[in-house]
Amino acid sequence: MRYLPKSDAERRAILGELGFDSIDELFRSIPENCRLRRALDVPGPLSEKEIIDYFRARAAENSAGYTSFLGAGVYNHLRSVVADALLQRGEFLTSYTPYQAEISQGTLQAIFEFQTLMCQLTGQEVANASMYDGSTATAEAAMMAVRLTGRRRLVISRALHPEYRQVADTYARDLGLDVAEIGFDAKTGQTDLAAARAAVNDATAAVIVQSPNFLGALEAVPQIAEIAHGAGALLVVAIAEAVSLGAVRAPAEADIVAMEAQSLGLAPSFGGPFAGVIATREKFVRQMPGRLAGQTTDGQGRRGFVLTLATREQHIRREKATSNICTNQALCALAVTMHLSLAGKEGLREMAHQNLAKARYAVAEFEKLPGVRRAFAAPFFNEVTLEFPRSVRMINHELERERIIGPLPLGPFFPEQTKRGLLCVTEVHSRQDVDRLVAATRRALESLGVGAREAVSSPAER
Protein backbone atom coordinates (compact mmCIF):
# COMPACT_ATOMS: atom_id res chain seq x y z
CA MET A 1 0.00 0.00 0.00
CA ARG A 2 1.31 3.42 -0.96
CA TYR A 3 0.81 6.18 1.59
CA LEU A 4 0.39 8.83 -1.11
CA PRO A 5 -2.58 11.02 -1.96
CA LYS A 6 -4.70 9.85 -4.83
CA SER A 7 -4.13 11.41 -8.22
CA ASP A 8 -7.03 12.66 -10.35
CA ALA A 9 -6.55 9.70 -12.65
CA GLU A 10 -6.90 7.30 -9.71
CA ARG A 11 -10.00 9.08 -8.47
CA ARG A 12 -11.57 8.76 -11.89
CA ALA A 13 -10.64 5.06 -12.03
CA ILE A 14 -12.21 4.39 -8.61
CA LEU A 15 -15.38 6.32 -9.47
CA GLY A 16 -15.58 4.48 -12.80
CA GLU A 17 -15.34 1.16 -10.99
CA LEU A 18 -18.19 2.25 -8.70
CA GLY A 19 -20.25 3.49 -11.61
CA PHE A 20 -20.24 7.18 -10.67
CA ASP A 21 -19.25 10.24 -12.66
CA SER A 22 -18.34 12.47 -9.72
CA ILE A 23 -17.66 12.53 -6.00
CA ASP A 24 -20.96 14.39 -5.47
CA GLU A 25 -22.79 11.50 -7.06
CA LEU A 26 -21.04 9.07 -4.71
CA PHE A 27 -22.42 10.96 -1.74
CA ARG A 28 -25.92 11.54 -3.06
CA SER A 29 -27.43 9.16 -0.48
CA ILE A 30 -26.61 11.81 2.17
CA PRO A 31 -29.68 14.06 2.50
CA GLU A 32 -29.25 17.53 1.00
CA ASN A 33 -29.68 19.34 4.32
CA CYS A 34 -26.96 17.25 5.96
CA ARG A 35 -24.29 18.13 3.42
CA LEU A 36 -21.55 20.65 4.11
CA ARG A 37 -21.77 23.25 1.37
CA ARG A 38 -18.56 25.11 2.08
CA ALA A 39 -14.87 24.37 2.43
CA LEU A 40 -13.71 23.02 5.80
CA ASP A 41 -12.61 25.75 8.15
CA VAL A 42 -9.05 24.53 8.65
CA PRO A 43 -5.77 26.38 8.10
CA GLY A 44 -3.97 25.82 4.82
CA PRO A 45 -0.85 23.72 4.37
CA LEU A 46 2.41 24.73 6.04
CA SER A 47 5.99 24.18 4.95
CA GLU A 48 8.26 21.91 6.99
CA LYS A 49 9.91 24.88 8.68
CA GLU A 50 6.56 26.50 9.44
CA ILE A 51 5.21 23.33 11.00
CA ILE A 52 8.31 22.88 13.19
CA ASP A 53 8.05 26.51 14.34
CA TYR A 54 4.35 26.01 15.06
CA PHE A 55 4.88 23.00 17.29
CA ARG A 56 7.88 24.57 19.05
CA ALA A 57 5.67 27.53 19.92
CA ARG A 58 2.91 25.22 21.23
CA ALA A 59 5.47 23.23 23.27
CA ALA A 60 6.71 26.46 24.83
CA GLU A 61 3.18 27.01 26.18
CA ASN A 62 3.57 23.89 28.31
CA SER A 63 4.28 24.31 31.98
CA ALA A 64 8.02 23.78 31.63
CA GLY A 65 9.86 25.18 34.60
CA TYR A 66 6.94 24.63 36.96
CA THR A 67 7.23 22.44 40.03
CA SER A 68 4.05 20.42 40.44
CA PHE A 69 2.68 18.91 43.62
CA LEU A 70 -0.31 17.31 41.94
CA GLY A 71 -1.05 13.61 42.28
CA ALA A 72 -4.66 12.37 42.45
CA GLY A 73 -4.20 9.41 40.14
CA VAL A 74 -1.30 10.65 38.00
CA TYR A 75 2.11 10.77 39.64
CA ASN A 76 5.47 12.36 38.94
CA HIS A 77 8.18 9.77 39.38
CA LEU A 78 11.68 9.26 38.09
CA ARG A 79 11.93 7.27 34.89
CA SER A 80 15.06 5.81 33.40
CA VAL A 81 16.20 6.97 29.96
CA VAL A 82 17.03 3.30 29.29
CA ALA A 83 13.35 2.33 29.11
CA ASP A 84 12.55 5.20 26.72
CA ALA A 85 15.44 4.23 24.44
CA LEU A 86 14.44 0.54 24.36
CA LEU A 87 10.75 1.29 23.87
CA GLN A 88 11.46 3.19 20.68
CA ARG A 89 12.92 0.13 18.97
CA GLY A 90 10.69 -0.73 16.03
CA GLU A 91 10.13 -4.31 17.20
CA PHE A 92 8.27 -2.91 20.21
CA LEU A 93 6.98 0.46 19.05
CA THR A 94 5.21 -0.60 15.86
CA SER A 95 4.35 -4.26 16.48
CA TYR A 96 0.66 -5.01 16.51
CA THR A 97 -1.26 -7.02 19.08
CA PRO A 98 -0.32 -10.73 18.87
CA TYR A 99 -3.45 -12.23 17.30
CA GLN A 100 -1.19 -14.81 15.70
CA ALA A 101 0.32 -15.35 19.10
CA GLU A 102 2.99 -17.96 18.49
CA ILE A 103 5.06 -15.87 16.10
CA SER A 104 5.26 -13.02 18.65
CA GLN A 105 7.38 -14.82 21.22
CA GLY A 106 9.17 -11.63 22.33
CA THR A 107 5.91 -9.75 22.93
CA LEU A 108 4.40 -12.73 24.73
CA GLN A 109 7.45 -13.11 26.96
CA ALA A 110 7.33 -9.41 27.84
CA ILE A 111 3.64 -9.76 28.76
CA PHE A 112 4.41 -12.88 30.80
CA GLU A 113 7.13 -11.02 32.73
CA PHE A 114 4.75 -8.08 33.28
CA GLN A 115 2.09 -10.43 34.69
CA THR A 116 4.65 -12.05 36.99
CA LEU A 117 5.78 -8.65 38.32
CA MET A 118 2.19 -7.52 38.87
CA CYS A 119 1.44 -10.71 40.87
CA GLN A 120 4.51 -10.17 43.02
CA LEU A 121 3.56 -6.54 43.65
CA THR A 122 -0.14 -7.04 44.38
CA GLY A 123 0.15 -10.30 46.33
CA GLN A 124 -2.28 -12.04 43.97
CA GLU A 125 -1.97 -15.32 42.07
CA VAL A 126 -2.69 -14.25 38.49
CA ALA A 127 -2.53 -10.95 36.62
CA ASN A 128 -3.57 -10.27 33.06
CA ALA A 129 -1.68 -8.71 30.18
CA SER A 130 -2.90 -5.21 31.24
CA MET A 131 -6.00 -3.07 30.86
CA TYR A 132 -6.42 0.48 29.53
CA ASP A 133 -5.88 2.18 32.89
CA GLY A 134 -6.78 2.08 36.57
CA SER A 135 -10.32 3.31 36.02
CA THR A 136 -11.29 0.70 33.42
CA ALA A 137 -9.50 -1.97 35.48
CA THR A 138 -11.69 -1.01 38.46
CA ALA A 139 -14.90 -1.10 36.41
CA GLU A 140 -13.90 -4.44 34.85
CA ALA A 141 -13.11 -5.82 38.32
CA ALA A 142 -16.62 -4.83 39.40
CA MET A 143 -18.16 -6.57 36.37
CA MET A 144 -16.00 -9.61 37.07
CA ALA A 145 -17.36 -9.77 40.63
CA VAL A 146 -20.92 -9.56 39.23
CA ARG A 147 -20.21 -12.54 36.95
CA LEU A 148 -18.54 -14.54 39.72
CA THR A 149 -21.19 -14.02 42.38
CA GLY A 150 -24.29 -13.79 40.22
CA ARG A 151 -25.22 -10.74 42.33
CA ARG A 152 -26.01 -7.26 41.06
CA ARG A 153 -25.17 -4.76 43.80
CA LEU A 154 -21.92 -2.80 44.06
CA VAL A 155 -20.93 -1.07 47.29
CA ILE A 156 -18.41 1.64 46.46
CA SER A 157 -16.43 3.82 48.84
CA ARG A 158 -16.80 7.55 48.34
CA ALA A 159 -13.01 7.75 48.75
CA LEU A 160 -12.51 5.83 45.48
CA HIS A 161 -11.02 8.16 42.84
CA PRO A 162 -14.09 10.12 41.63
CA GLU A 163 -13.10 9.55 38.00
CA TYR A 164 -12.76 5.78 38.56
CA ARG A 165 -16.22 5.98 40.09
CA GLN A 166 -17.60 7.71 37.01
CA VAL A 167 -16.26 4.95 34.77
CA ALA A 168 -17.72 2.25 37.07
CA ASP A 169 -21.07 4.10 37.08
CA THR A 170 -21.06 4.24 33.29
CA TYR A 171 -20.59 0.47 33.12
CA ALA A 172 -23.16 -0.17 35.86
CA ARG A 173 -25.86 2.12 34.49
CA ASP A 174 -26.71 0.28 31.31
CA LEU A 175 -26.31 -3.11 32.94
CA GLY A 176 -28.95 -2.05 35.46
CA LEU A 177 -26.70 -2.70 38.45
CA ASP A 178 -27.49 -1.29 41.85
CA VAL A 179 -24.69 0.98 43.11
CA ALA A 180 -24.54 1.98 46.78
CA GLU A 181 -22.05 4.51 48.11
CA ILE A 182 -20.41 4.36 51.53
CA GLY A 183 -18.90 7.49 53.02
CA PHE A 184 -15.59 8.10 54.73
CA ASP A 185 -14.88 8.88 58.36
CA ALA A 186 -14.62 12.64 58.90
CA LYS A 187 -11.71 12.21 61.31
CA THR A 188 -9.62 9.51 59.67
CA GLY A 189 -10.48 9.91 55.98
CA GLN A 190 -10.84 6.14 55.77
CA THR A 191 -13.92 4.33 54.46
CA ASP A 192 -16.55 4.23 57.21
CA LEU A 193 -16.65 0.62 58.43
CA ALA A 194 -20.04 0.95 60.11
CA ALA A 195 -21.51 2.31 56.88
CA ALA A 196 -19.90 -0.55 55.00
CA ARG A 197 -21.40 -3.08 57.39
CA ALA A 198 -24.84 -1.50 56.92
CA ALA A 199 -24.60 -1.32 53.11
CA VAL A 200 -23.29 -4.81 52.39
CA ASN A 201 -25.98 -7.48 52.07
CA ASP A 202 -26.58 -10.84 50.43
CA ALA A 203 -27.20 -9.14 47.07
CA THR A 204 -23.76 -7.46 47.11
CA ALA A 205 -21.34 -8.64 44.43
CA ALA A 206 -18.40 -6.48 45.48
CA VAL A 207 -17.18 -3.91 47.93
CA ILE A 208 -14.86 -1.49 46.14
CA VAL A 209 -12.29 0.62 47.98
CA GLN A 210 -9.06 2.32 46.97
CA SER A 211 -5.88 2.26 49.05
CA PRO A 212 -4.23 4.67 49.49
CA ASN A 213 -7.61 6.28 48.83
CA PHE A 214 -8.34 9.51 46.96
CA LEU A 215 -7.85 11.53 50.15
CA GLY A 216 -4.45 9.91 50.71
CA ALA A 217 -5.56 7.66 53.57
CA LEU A 218 -4.48 4.02 53.73
CA GLU A 219 -7.58 1.88 54.13
CA ALA A 220 -8.11 -0.82 56.77
CA VAL A 221 -8.18 -3.51 54.07
CA PRO A 222 -8.36 -6.58 56.36
CA GLN A 223 -11.41 -5.21 58.20
CA ILE A 224 -13.19 -4.26 54.98
CA ALA A 225 -12.41 -7.74 53.60
CA GLU A 226 -14.04 -9.28 56.66
CA ILE A 227 -17.21 -7.25 56.09
CA ALA A 228 -17.35 -8.16 52.38
CA HIS A 229 -16.56 -11.84 52.85
CA GLY A 230 -18.98 -12.11 55.77
CA ALA A 231 -21.81 -11.40 53.32
CA GLY A 232 -20.39 -13.58 50.54
CA ALA A 233 -19.29 -10.54 48.51
CA LEU A 234 -15.89 -10.04 46.89
CA LEU A 235 -13.45 -7.30 47.81
CA VAL A 236 -12.03 -5.17 45.00
CA VAL A 237 -9.08 -2.99 45.99
CA ALA A 238 -8.10 -0.25 43.55
CA ILE A 239 -4.56 1.10 43.70
CA ALA A 240 -3.92 4.37 41.88
CA GLU A 241 -0.39 4.87 43.21
CA ALA A 242 1.53 1.65 42.50
CA VAL A 243 4.77 2.91 44.06
CA SER A 244 3.00 2.68 47.44
CA LEU A 245 3.47 -1.10 47.20
CA GLY A 246 7.17 -0.57 47.83
CA ALA A 247 6.31 0.43 51.40
CA VAL A 248 2.73 -0.62 52.08
CA ARG A 249 1.58 -4.21 52.60
CA ALA A 250 -0.01 -5.68 49.45
CA PRO A 251 -3.81 -6.10 49.78
CA ALA A 252 -3.60 -9.88 50.05
CA GLU A 253 -7.19 -10.09 51.39
CA ALA A 254 -8.54 -8.62 48.14
CA ASP A 255 -10.25 -10.97 45.71
CA ILE A 256 -9.45 -8.66 42.81
CA VAL A 257 -6.84 -5.89 42.66
CA ALA A 258 -7.39 -3.17 40.05
CA MET A 259 -4.31 -1.02 39.67
CA GLU A 260 -2.95 1.88 37.68
CA ALA A 261 0.70 1.17 36.83
CA GLN A 262 1.52 4.67 35.53
CA SER A 263 3.77 5.38 38.51
CA LEU A 264 6.06 2.56 37.44
CA GLY A 265 7.78 4.11 34.45
CA LEU A 266 5.12 5.98 32.48
CA ALA A 267 5.21 9.74 32.02
CA PRO A 268 2.14 11.69 33.23
CA SER A 269 1.79 13.16 29.70
CA PHE A 270 -1.74 14.54 29.31
CA GLY A 271 -3.22 11.72 31.36
CA GLY A 272 -2.30 8.79 29.17
CA PRO A 273 -1.72 6.33 27.73
CA PHE A 274 -1.32 4.41 30.96
CA ALA A 275 -1.46 0.72 31.88
CA GLY A 276 -4.17 -0.83 34.03
CA VAL A 277 -3.69 -4.04 35.96
CA ILE A 278 -6.14 -6.71 37.03
CA ALA A 279 -4.82 -9.31 39.42
CA THR A 280 -6.87 -11.96 41.18
CA ARG A 281 -7.00 -15.44 42.63
CA GLU A 282 -6.36 -18.36 40.31
CA LYS A 283 -9.81 -19.81 40.88
CA PHE A 284 -11.36 -16.66 39.34
CA VAL A 285 -9.17 -16.65 36.25
CA ARG A 286 -11.88 -17.68 33.78
CA GLN A 287 -13.95 -14.62 34.60
CA MET A 288 -10.97 -12.29 34.26
CA PRO A 289 -11.31 -9.91 31.30
CA GLY A 290 -8.66 -9.46 28.64
CA ARG A 291 -5.86 -11.77 27.81
CA LEU A 292 -3.25 -13.75 29.66
CA ALA A 293 0.13 -14.97 28.42
CA GLY A 294 1.32 -18.32 29.67
CA GLN A 295 4.59 -20.20 29.67
CA THR A 296 4.81 -23.65 28.12
CA THR A 297 7.21 -25.98 26.33
CA ASP A 298 7.16 -26.66 22.60
CA GLY A 299 7.31 -30.05 20.87
CA GLN A 300 11.06 -30.17 21.38
CA GLY A 301 10.89 -29.29 25.06
CA ARG A 302 11.99 -25.67 24.64
CA ARG A 303 10.54 -22.85 26.76
CA GLY A 304 7.91 -20.93 24.87
CA PHE A 305 4.96 -18.58 25.41
CA VAL A 306 1.32 -18.72 24.36
CA LEU A 307 -1.83 -16.65 24.73
CA THR A 308 -3.90 -18.60 27.25
CA LEU A 309 -7.59 -17.92 27.86
CA ALA A 310 -7.80 -15.98 24.61
CA THR A 311 -10.83 -18.14 23.77
CA ARG A 312 -12.89 -15.90 26.03
CA GLU A 313 -11.87 -12.76 24.20
CA GLN A 314 -14.03 -10.63 22.00
CA HIS A 315 -12.31 -11.46 18.73
CA ILE A 316 -13.27 -15.12 19.21
CA ARG A 317 -16.44 -15.02 21.31
CA ARG A 318 -18.00 -11.87 19.92
CA GLU A 319 -21.04 -10.80 21.95
CA LYS A 320 -20.47 -13.64 24.43
CA ALA A 321 -16.95 -12.47 25.30
CA THR A 322 -16.08 -12.17 28.98
CA SER A 323 -15.74 -8.41 28.49
CA ASN A 324 -15.54 -5.81 25.77
CA ILE A 325 -11.95 -5.03 26.58
CA CYS A 326 -10.34 -6.44 23.48
CA THR A 327 -6.79 -5.26 23.67
CA ASN A 328 -4.09 -4.49 26.19
CA GLN A 329 -1.54 -1.73 26.66
CA ALA A 330 1.40 -3.81 25.51
CA LEU A 331 3.86 -0.97 24.99
CA CYS A 332 3.02 0.72 28.30
CA ALA A 333 3.14 -2.63 30.10
CA LEU A 334 6.54 -3.21 28.55
CA ALA A 335 7.73 0.17 29.85
CA VAL A 336 6.52 -0.82 33.33
CA THR A 337 8.34 -4.16 33.05
CA MET A 338 11.56 -2.42 32.02
CA HIS A 339 11.22 0.15 34.79
CA LEU A 340 10.69 -2.48 37.49
CA SER A 341 13.49 -4.66 36.13
CA LEU A 342 15.86 -1.69 36.31
CA ALA A 343 14.72 -0.61 39.77
CA GLY A 344 14.55 -4.09 41.27
CA LYS A 345 13.08 -4.92 44.64
CA GLU A 346 15.54 -2.69 46.51
CA GLY A 347 15.11 0.18 44.09
CA LEU A 348 11.33 0.15 44.43
CA ARG A 349 11.57 -0.01 48.21
CA GLU A 350 14.07 2.86 48.25
CA MET A 351 11.83 4.92 45.98
CA ALA A 352 8.79 4.27 48.17
CA HIS A 353 10.67 5.18 51.34
CA GLN A 354 11.83 8.45 49.79
CA ASN A 355 8.18 9.24 49.01
CA LEU A 356 7.18 8.48 52.58
CA ALA A 357 9.98 10.57 54.07
CA LYS A 358 9.52 13.56 51.77
CA ALA A 359 5.74 13.67 52.19
CA ARG A 360 6.21 13.59 55.97
CA TYR A 361 8.76 16.38 55.82
CA ALA A 362 6.36 18.47 53.74
CA VAL A 363 3.50 17.94 56.21
CA ALA A 364 5.72 18.90 59.16
CA GLU A 365 6.76 22.10 57.37
CA PHE A 366 3.17 22.96 56.38
CA GLU A 367 1.98 22.51 59.94
CA LYS A 368 4.32 25.33 60.95
CA LEU A 369 2.16 27.71 58.88
CA PRO A 370 -0.67 29.58 60.59
CA GLY A 371 -3.96 27.69 60.28
CA VAL A 372 -2.61 24.82 58.18
CA ARG A 373 -3.11 21.25 59.37
CA ARG A 374 -3.55 17.69 58.20
CA ALA A 375 -7.25 17.10 57.57
CA PHE A 376 -7.32 13.38 58.35
CA ALA A 377 -5.59 11.24 60.92
CA ALA A 378 -5.18 7.99 58.94
CA PRO A 379 -1.69 6.88 57.84
CA PHE A 380 -0.72 8.17 54.40
CA PHE A 381 1.84 7.38 51.72
CA ASN A 382 2.93 10.23 49.45
CA GLU A 383 -0.37 12.10 49.28
CA VAL A 384 -2.13 13.91 52.06
CA THR A 385 -5.16 16.15 52.46
CA LEU A 386 -4.24 19.50 54.02
CA GLU A 387 -6.63 22.07 55.39
CA PHE A 388 -5.87 25.75 54.81
CA PRO A 389 -7.34 28.92 56.32
CA ARG A 390 -8.14 30.20 52.81
CA SER A 391 -9.49 28.61 49.64
CA VAL A 392 -6.95 26.37 47.94
CA ARG A 393 -7.83 27.93 44.60
CA MET A 394 -6.85 31.37 45.86
CA ILE A 395 -3.63 30.07 47.35
CA ASN A 396 -2.79 28.24 44.12
CA HIS A 397 -3.35 31.43 42.16
CA GLU A 398 -0.58 33.05 44.21
CA LEU A 399 1.68 30.00 43.93
CA GLU A 400 1.39 30.04 40.14
CA ARG A 401 3.19 33.40 40.04
CA GLU A 402 6.15 31.60 41.56
CA ARG A 403 5.88 28.79 39.01
CA ILE A 404 4.55 26.30 41.53
CA ILE A 405 1.49 24.09 40.93
CA GLY A 406 0.05 23.63 44.41
CA PRO A 407 -2.28 21.08 46.02
CA LEU A 408 -5.39 19.89 44.16
CA PRO A 409 -8.51 21.66 45.53
CA LEU A 410 -10.93 19.00 46.81
CA GLY A 411 -14.03 21.20 46.55
CA PRO A 412 -14.98 20.18 43.01
CA PHE A 413 -14.94 16.49 44.04
CA PHE A 414 -16.31 16.78 47.57
CA PRO A 415 -18.35 19.99 48.02
CA GLU A 416 -18.08 19.82 51.81
CA GLN A 417 -14.28 19.60 51.75
CA THR A 418 -13.81 23.34 51.37
CA LYS A 419 -10.38 24.86 51.96
CA ARG A 420 -8.86 21.44 51.61
CA GLY A 421 -6.30 20.35 49.08
CA LEU A 422 -4.55 17.13 48.14
CA LEU A 423 -0.76 17.48 48.26
CA CYS A 424 1.53 14.93 46.61
CA VAL A 425 5.27 14.77 47.26
CA THR A 426 7.42 12.17 45.55
CA GLU A 427 11.10 11.36 45.08
CA VAL A 428 11.31 13.91 42.24
CA HIS A 429 10.92 16.74 44.75
CA SER A 430 14.04 17.94 46.50
CA ARG A 431 13.97 19.33 50.00
CA GLN A 432 14.55 22.70 48.34
CA ASP A 433 11.40 22.26 46.23
CA VAL A 434 9.34 21.53 49.35
CA ASP A 435 10.86 24.49 51.23
CA ARG A 436 10.09 26.76 48.28
CA LEU A 437 6.47 25.52 48.21
CA VAL A 438 5.99 26.09 51.93
CA ALA A 439 7.61 29.54 51.83
CA ALA A 440 5.49 30.53 48.83
CA THR A 441 2.37 29.28 50.60
CA ARG A 442 3.28 31.38 53.66
CA ARG A 443 3.56 34.47 51.43
CA ALA A 444 0.30 33.55 49.68
CA LEU A 445 -1.52 33.28 53.01
CA GLU A 446 -0.06 36.61 54.16
CA SER A 447 -1.24 38.30 50.99
CA LEU A 448 -4.68 36.78 51.66
CA GLY A 449 -4.69 38.31 55.12
CA VAL A 450 -3.54 35.36 57.22
CA GLY A 451 -0.69 36.56 59.43
CA ALA A 452 1.31 35.15 62.26
CA ARG A 453 -1.29 36.50 64.72
CA GLU A 454 -3.96 34.15 63.42
CA ALA A 455 -1.83 31.17 64.36
CA VAL A 456 -2.61 31.95 68.00
CA SER A 457 -6.34 31.47 67.45
CA SER A 458 -7.75 28.19 68.68
CA PRO A 459 -8.23 25.31 66.24
CA ALA A 460 -11.93 25.24 67.12
CA GLU A 461 -12.45 28.51 65.21
CA ARG A 462 -11.30 26.95 61.96
Add this chain to the structure above:
Amino acid sequence: MYPANYKYSQEHEWVALEGQMATIGITDYAQHSLGDVVFVEMPKPGAKFSAGQTIGTVESVKAVSEIYSPITIEVTEVNAALANAPEKINQDPHGAAWMIKGRAPNPAEMAKLMDAKAYEAFIAEKEKEAGA
Protein backbone atom coordinates in the same frame (compact mmCIF):
# COMPACT_ATOMS: atom_id res chain seq x y z
CA MET B 1 -22.63 -44.31 17.69
CA TYR B 2 -25.66 -42.32 18.88
CA PRO B 3 -27.69 -44.17 21.55
CA ALA B 4 -31.21 -44.94 20.33
CA ASN B 5 -32.80 -44.16 23.70
CA TYR B 6 -31.47 -40.54 23.72
CA LYS B 7 -33.01 -37.48 22.10
CA TYR B 8 -30.87 -34.81 20.38
CA SER B 9 -31.02 -31.05 19.88
CA GLN B 10 -29.88 -28.93 16.94
CA GLU B 11 -27.34 -27.38 19.33
CA HIS B 12 -25.76 -30.83 19.76
CA GLU B 13 -26.91 -31.74 23.26
CA TRP B 14 -28.41 -35.10 24.16
CA VAL B 15 -31.18 -35.88 26.70
CA ALA B 16 -31.99 -39.20 28.31
CA LEU B 17 -35.31 -39.36 30.12
CA GLU B 18 -36.22 -41.97 32.71
CA GLY B 19 -39.58 -41.29 34.27
CA GLN B 20 -39.36 -37.61 35.30
CA MET B 21 -35.56 -37.59 35.61
CA ALA B 22 -33.51 -36.27 32.70
CA THR B 23 -29.77 -36.46 32.04
CA ILE B 24 -28.12 -33.98 29.66
CA GLY B 25 -24.74 -34.00 27.92
CA ILE B 26 -23.13 -32.90 24.66
CA THR B 27 -22.87 -35.17 21.64
CA ASP B 28 -19.88 -36.87 20.12
CA TYR B 29 -20.22 -34.54 17.12
CA ALA B 30 -20.01 -31.53 19.50
CA GLN B 31 -16.91 -32.78 21.33
CA HIS B 32 -15.26 -33.57 18.03
CA SER B 33 -15.92 -30.09 16.62
CA LEU B 34 -14.65 -28.44 19.80
CA GLY B 35 -11.39 -30.36 20.05
CA ASP B 36 -9.59 -30.95 23.36
CA VAL B 37 -11.88 -29.73 26.14
CA VAL B 38 -9.99 -27.91 28.92
CA PHE B 39 -12.74 -26.54 31.12
CA VAL B 40 -16.45 -26.95 31.80
CA GLU B 41 -18.62 -24.43 33.56
CA MET B 42 -21.83 -25.91 34.97
CA PRO B 43 -24.84 -24.65 36.93
CA LYS B 44 -25.45 -25.29 40.62
CA PRO B 45 -27.96 -27.88 41.82
CA GLY B 46 -31.29 -26.17 42.37
CA ALA B 47 -31.02 -23.99 39.26
CA LYS B 48 -34.01 -24.02 36.91
CA PHE B 49 -33.83 -23.63 33.14
CA SER B 50 -36.40 -23.57 30.39
CA ALA B 51 -35.75 -25.06 26.97
CA GLY B 52 -33.13 -23.08 25.04
CA GLN B 53 -31.51 -21.38 28.03
CA THR B 54 -27.76 -21.49 28.60
CA ILE B 55 -26.82 -23.94 31.33
CA GLY B 56 -23.04 -23.63 31.06
CA THR B 57 -20.02 -23.40 28.80
CA VAL B 58 -17.48 -25.81 27.40
CA GLU B 59 -14.02 -24.43 26.74
CA SER B 60 -11.66 -26.15 24.35
CA VAL B 61 -8.26 -25.10 23.09
CA LYS B 62 -10.05 -23.50 20.13
CA ALA B 63 -13.19 -21.88 21.50
CA VAL B 64 -15.70 -21.44 24.27
CA SER B 65 -19.21 -22.69 23.48
CA GLU B 66 -22.49 -22.40 25.28
CA ILE B 67 -24.40 -25.47 26.42
CA TYR B 68 -28.15 -25.00 25.98
CA SER B 69 -30.77 -26.98 27.81
CA PRO B 70 -32.90 -28.84 25.23
CA ILE B 71 -35.80 -29.11 27.70
CA THR B 72 -37.14 -27.48 30.85
CA ILE B 73 -35.18 -28.82 33.80
CA GLU B 74 -34.66 -28.34 37.53
CA VAL B 75 -31.06 -29.37 38.21
CA THR B 76 -30.60 -31.89 41.02
CA GLU B 77 -27.06 -33.04 40.28
CA VAL B 78 -24.06 -31.92 38.25
CA ASN B 79 -21.19 -34.13 37.17
CA ALA B 80 -18.50 -32.89 39.55
CA ALA B 81 -15.91 -35.24 38.06
CA LEU B 82 -15.76 -33.04 34.94
CA ALA B 83 -14.26 -30.14 36.88
CA ASN B 84 -10.99 -31.99 37.33
CA ALA B 85 -11.21 -34.23 34.28
CA PRO B 86 -12.82 -32.22 31.44
CA GLU B 87 -11.09 -34.53 28.93
CA LYS B 88 -13.79 -37.11 29.76
CA ILE B 89 -16.01 -35.10 27.43
CA ASN B 90 -13.74 -36.07 24.55
CA GLN B 91 -13.42 -39.67 25.74
CA ASP B 92 -16.99 -40.65 26.64
CA PRO B 93 -19.43 -37.85 25.73
CA HIS B 94 -22.54 -40.06 25.80
CA GLY B 95 -21.70 -41.87 29.05
CA ALA B 96 -19.31 -40.88 31.85
CA ALA B 97 -19.27 -37.24 30.69
CA TRP B 98 -22.94 -36.52 31.32
CA MET B 99 -23.27 -32.93 32.57
CA ILE B 100 -26.44 -32.43 34.57
CA LYS B 101 -29.30 -34.49 35.91
CA GLY B 102 -32.62 -33.09 37.03
CA ARG B 103 -36.38 -33.15 37.12
CA ALA B 104 -38.08 -32.60 33.77
CA PRO B 105 -41.58 -31.32 34.54
CA ASN B 106 -42.49 -31.04 30.87
CA PRO B 107 -41.79 -34.40 29.14
CA ALA B 108 -43.86 -33.35 26.15
CA GLU B 109 -40.89 -31.18 25.08
CA MET B 110 -39.01 -34.37 24.20
CA ALA B 111 -41.20 -34.77 21.14
CA LYS B 112 -39.63 -31.64 19.62
CA LEU B 113 -36.14 -33.16 19.70
CA MET B 114 -34.56 -35.50 17.16
CA ASP B 115 -34.13 -39.21 17.61
CA ALA B 116 -30.75 -40.82 16.88
CA LYS B 117 -31.56 -41.47 13.23
CA ALA B 118 -32.78 -37.93 12.58
CA TYR B 119 -29.75 -36.49 14.40
CA GLU B 120 -27.33 -38.59 12.33
CA ALA B 121 -29.02 -37.30 9.18
CA PHE B 122 -28.83 -33.74 10.59
CA ILE B 123 -25.08 -33.90 11.19
CA ALA B 124 -24.46 -35.65 7.87
CA GLU B 125 -26.14 -32.63 6.24
CA LYS B 126 -23.93 -30.29 8.33
CA GLU B 127 -20.79 -32.12 7.22
CA LYS B 128 -21.91 -31.88 3.60
CA GLU B 129 -22.46 -28.11 3.97
CA ALA B 130 -19.06 -27.73 5.59
CA GLY B 131 -17.45 -29.80 2.85
CA ALA B 132 -19.19 -27.91 0.03
